[in-house]
Amino acid sequence: AQSVSQHNHHVILSEAASLELGCNYSYGGTVNLFWYVQYPGQHLQLLLKYFSGDPLVKGIKGFEAEFIKSKFSFNLRKPSVQWSDTAEYFCAVIRSSASKIIFGSGTRLSIRP
Template sequence: AQSVSQHNHHVILSEAASLELGCNYSYGGTVNLFWYVQYPGQHLQLLLKYFSGDPLVKGIKGFEAEFIKSKFSFNLRKPSVQWSDTAEYFCAATQGSFNKFYFGSGTKLNVKP
Protein backbone atom coordinates (compact mmCIF):
# COMPACT_ATOMS: atom_id res chain seq x y z
CA ALA A 1 0.00 0.00 0.00
CA GLN A 2 1.12 3.50 -0.66
CA SER A 3 2.22 5.71 2.20
CA VAL A 4 3.33 9.31 2.58
CA SER A 5 5.82 10.47 5.19
CA GLN A 6 6.39 13.93 6.54
CA HIS A 7 9.30 13.93 8.93
CA ASN A 8 9.03 17.51 10.16
CA HIS A 9 6.15 17.56 12.62
CA HIS A 10 6.60 21.08 13.89
CA VAL A 11 8.66 23.87 12.33
CA ILE A 12 9.21 27.30 13.83
CA LEU A 13 10.64 30.09 11.66
CA SER A 14 11.04 33.82 11.78
CA GLU A 15 9.54 35.97 9.07
CA ALA A 16 11.66 36.17 5.90
CA ALA A 17 13.34 32.85 6.63
CA SER A 18 13.36 30.21 3.92
CA LEU A 19 11.15 27.15 4.23
CA GLU A 20 11.54 23.57 3.12
CA LEU A 21 9.16 20.85 4.27
CA GLY A 22 9.99 17.27 3.47
CA CYS A 23 7.64 14.74 1.91
CA ASN A 24 8.43 11.19 0.82
CA TYR A 25 6.10 8.65 -0.74
CA SER A 26 6.46 4.92 -0.98
CA TYR A 27 4.75 4.01 -4.24
CA GLY A 28 7.01 3.18 -7.17
CA GLY A 29 4.55 3.48 -10.01
CA THR A 30 2.77 6.47 -11.49
CA VAL A 31 2.05 8.93 -8.76
CA ASN A 32 0.24 12.24 -8.51
CA LEU A 33 1.39 14.50 -5.70
CA PHE A 34 -0.26 17.33 -3.82
CA TRP A 35 0.35 19.77 -1.02
CA TYR A 36 -2.62 20.95 1.00
CA VAL A 37 -2.64 23.70 3.61
CA GLN A 38 -4.94 24.20 6.56
CA TYR A 39 -4.95 27.68 8.06
CA PRO A 40 -6.22 27.99 11.64
CA GLY A 41 -9.98 27.50 11.72
CA GLN A 42 -10.24 26.84 8.00
CA HIS A 43 -10.69 23.83 5.75
CA LEU A 44 -7.94 22.06 3.84
CA GLN A 45 -7.03 23.95 0.67
CA LEU A 46 -4.99 22.88 -2.32
CA LEU A 47 -1.61 24.60 -2.44
CA LEU A 48 -0.14 22.93 -5.53
CA LYS A 49 -0.14 19.69 -7.48
CA TYR A 50 2.12 17.59 -9.67
CA PHE A 51 0.89 15.19 -12.32
CA SER A 52 3.65 15.03 -14.92
CA GLY A 53 6.05 17.23 -16.87
CA ASP A 54 8.23 19.89 -15.27
CA PRO A 55 9.20 18.51 -11.85
CA LEU A 56 9.26 22.00 -10.37
CA VAL A 57 5.71 23.12 -9.78
CA LYS A 58 4.55 26.48 -8.55
CA GLY A 59 1.51 27.01 -6.39
CA ILE A 60 -0.32 29.82 -4.73
CA LYS A 61 1.20 32.37 -2.36
CA GLY A 62 4.76 31.89 -3.61
CA PHE A 63 5.04 28.20 -2.72
CA GLU A 64 6.75 25.69 -4.98
CA ALA A 65 7.57 22.01 -4.80
CA GLU A 66 10.07 19.80 -6.57
CA PHE A 67 9.36 16.22 -7.59
CA ILE A 68 12.51 14.09 -7.43
CA LYS A 69 11.60 10.64 -8.68
CA SER A 70 14.90 9.02 -7.69
CA LYS A 71 14.38 10.14 -4.09
CA PHE A 72 10.63 9.52 -3.97
CA SER A 73 10.34 13.06 -2.67
CA PHE A 74 8.12 16.07 -3.19
CA ASN A 75 9.44 18.77 -0.88
CA LEU A 76 7.64 22.07 -0.40
CA ARG A 77 9.62 25.30 -0.47
CA LYS A 78 9.16 29.03 -0.06
CA PRO A 79 12.06 31.49 -0.24
CA SER A 80 10.70 33.91 2.37
CA VAL A 81 7.88 33.03 4.76
CA GLN A 82 5.37 35.44 6.21
CA TRP A 83 3.47 35.37 9.48
CA SER A 84 0.34 34.56 7.46
CA ASP A 85 1.92 31.27 6.37
CA THR A 86 1.36 29.91 9.86
CA ALA A 87 -0.68 26.78 9.19
CA GLU A 88 -0.53 23.01 8.98
CA TYR A 89 0.76 21.56 5.72
CA PHE A 90 -0.14 18.12 4.39
CA CYS A 91 1.52 16.22 1.58
CA ALA A 92 -0.71 13.78 -0.30
CA ALA A 93 -0.39 11.26 -3.10
CA THR A 94 -2.64 9.23 -5.34
CA GLN A 95 -1.64 6.01 -7.00
CA GLY A 96 -3.53 6.53 -10.21
CA SER A 97 -6.91 5.25 -9.13
CA PHE A 98 -9.65 7.79 -8.91
CA ASN A 99 -9.08 10.14 -6.04
CA LYS A 100 -7.97 7.73 -3.32
CA PHE A 101 -5.58 10.05 -1.56
CA TYR A 102 -2.92 9.08 0.94
CA PHE A 103 -1.94 11.86 3.32
CA GLY A 104 1.11 12.44 5.44
CA SER A 105 0.72 13.23 9.12
CA GLY A 106 1.19 16.94 8.53
CA THR A 107 3.71 19.62 9.50
CA LYS A 108 2.71 22.50 11.71
CA LEU A 109 4.48 25.69 10.67
CA ASN A 110 4.67 28.55 13.13
CA VAL A 111 6.07 31.79 11.71
CA LYS A 112 7.10 34.34 14.31
CA PRO A 113 6.65 38.01 13.36
Protein backbone atom coordinates (compact mmCIF):
# COMPACT_ATOMS: atom_id res chain seq x y z
CA ALA A 1 0.00 0.00 0.00
CA GLN A 2 1.10 3.51 -0.71
CA SER A 3 2.52 5.27 2.34
CA VAL A 4 4.22 8.51 3.25
CA SER A 5 6.87 8.67 5.97
CA GLN A 6 7.93 11.73 7.89
CA HIS A 7 10.65 10.52 10.20
CA ASN A 8 10.98 13.68 12.27
CA HIS A 9 8.04 14.02 14.63
CA HIS A 10 9.25 17.15 16.40
CA VAL A 11 12.05 19.46 15.33
CA ILE A 12 13.31 22.32 17.50
CA LEU A 13 15.51 25.00 15.95
CA SER A 14 16.76 28.46 16.78
CA GLU A 15 15.92 31.41 14.56
CA ALA A 16 18.17 31.71 11.49
CA ALA A 17 19.01 28.00 11.54
CA SER A 18 18.59 26.02 8.34
CA LEU A 19 15.75 23.56 8.07
CA GLU A 20 15.31 20.27 6.31
CA LEU A 21 12.27 18.06 6.94
CA GLY A 22 12.33 14.59 5.47
CA CYS A 23 9.56 12.98 3.44
CA ASN A 24 9.70 9.58 1.78
CA TYR A 25 6.95 7.75 -0.07
CA SER A 26 6.54 4.17 -1.09
CA TYR A 27 4.81 4.30 -4.47
CA GLY A 28 7.02 3.72 -7.53
CA GLY A 29 4.84 5.18 -10.27
CA THR A 30 4.17 8.74 -11.31
CA VAL A 31 3.25 10.85 -8.32
CA ASN A 32 2.29 14.37 -7.41
CA LEU A 33 3.80 15.67 -4.19
CA PHE A 34 2.77 18.33 -1.71
CA TRP A 35 3.75 20.01 1.49
CA TYR A 36 0.99 21.47 3.62
CA VAL A 37 1.45 23.63 6.69
CA GLN A 38 -0.83 24.17 9.68
CA TYR A 39 0.03 27.23 11.75
CA PRO A 40 -1.28 27.26 15.34
CA GLY A 41 -5.01 27.82 15.33
CA GLN A 42 -5.23 28.01 11.55
CA HIS A 43 -6.39 25.84 8.67
CA LEU A 44 -4.14 23.51 6.75
CA GLN A 45 -2.81 25.35 3.73
CA LEU A 46 -0.68 24.45 0.74
CA LEU A 47 3.00 25.36 1.02
CA LEU A 48 4.19 23.99 -2.31
CA LYS A 49 3.54 21.25 -4.83
CA TYR A 50 5.32 19.22 -7.50
CA PHE A 51 3.55 17.87 -10.56
CA SER A 52 6.27 17.71 -13.23
CA GLY A 53 9.25 19.60 -14.61
CA ASP A 54 11.96 21.12 -12.44
CA PRO A 55 12.36 18.85 -9.41
CA LEU A 56 13.30 21.84 -7.25
CA VAL A 57 10.06 23.52 -6.30
CA LYS A 58 9.76 26.96 -4.73
CA GLY A 59 6.90 27.65 -2.35
CA ILE A 60 5.62 30.46 -0.20
CA LYS A 61 7.58 32.10 2.61
CA GLY A 62 10.98 31.04 1.29
CA PHE A 63 10.36 27.30 1.44
CA GLU A 64 11.52 24.92 -1.24
CA ALA A 65 11.44 21.17 -1.78
CA GLU A 66 13.41 18.84 -4.00
CA PHE A 67 11.91 15.79 -5.63
CA ILE A 68 14.50 13.02 -5.91
CA LYS A 69 12.81 10.20 -7.77
CA SER A 70 15.60 7.69 -7.20
CA LYS A 71 15.30 8.18 -3.45
CA PHE A 72 11.48 8.44 -3.37
CA SER A 73 11.97 11.64 -1.41
CA PHE A 74 10.53 15.14 -1.32
CA ASN A 75 12.35 16.93 1.48
CA LEU A 76 11.33 20.40 2.56
CA ARG A 77 14.01 23.04 3.08
CA LYS A 78 14.41 26.61 4.22
CA PRO A 79 17.83 28.24 4.55
CA SER A 80 16.96 30.47 7.52
CA VAL A 81 13.90 29.87 9.68
CA GLN A 82 11.91 32.47 11.56
CA TRP A 83 9.89 32.23 14.74
CA SER A 84 6.74 32.57 12.59
CA ASP A 85 7.58 29.24 10.90
CA THR A 86 6.46 27.45 14.05
CA ALA A 87 3.79 25.08 12.75
CA GLU A 88 3.03 21.50 11.83
CA TYR A 89 4.16 20.40 8.38
CA PHE A 90 2.58 17.58 6.40
CA CYS A 91 3.94 15.86 3.34
CA ALA A 92 1.39 14.34 0.96
CA VAL A 93 1.45 12.18 -2.13
CA ILE A 94 -1.09 11.29 -4.78
CA ARG A 95 -0.69 8.98 -7.75
CA SER A 96 -1.38 10.94 -10.92
CA SER A 97 -4.32 8.70 -11.79
CA ALA A 98 -5.77 8.46 -8.30
CA SER A 99 -8.10 10.60 -6.30
CA LYS A 100 -6.96 9.81 -2.79
CA ILE A 101 -4.16 11.88 -1.35
CA ILE A 102 -2.05 10.18 1.30
CA PHE A 103 -0.67 12.33 4.10
CA GLY A 104 2.32 11.72 6.32
CA SER A 105 1.98 11.84 10.09
CA GLY A 106 3.33 15.39 10.23
CA THR A 107 6.36 17.10 11.72
CA ARG A 108 5.95 19.67 14.44
CA LEU A 109 8.44 22.51 14.04
CA SER A 110 9.21 24.71 17.03
CA ILE A 111 11.40 27.78 16.57
CA ARG A 112 13.11 29.34 19.57
CA PRO A 113 13.13 33.15 19.29
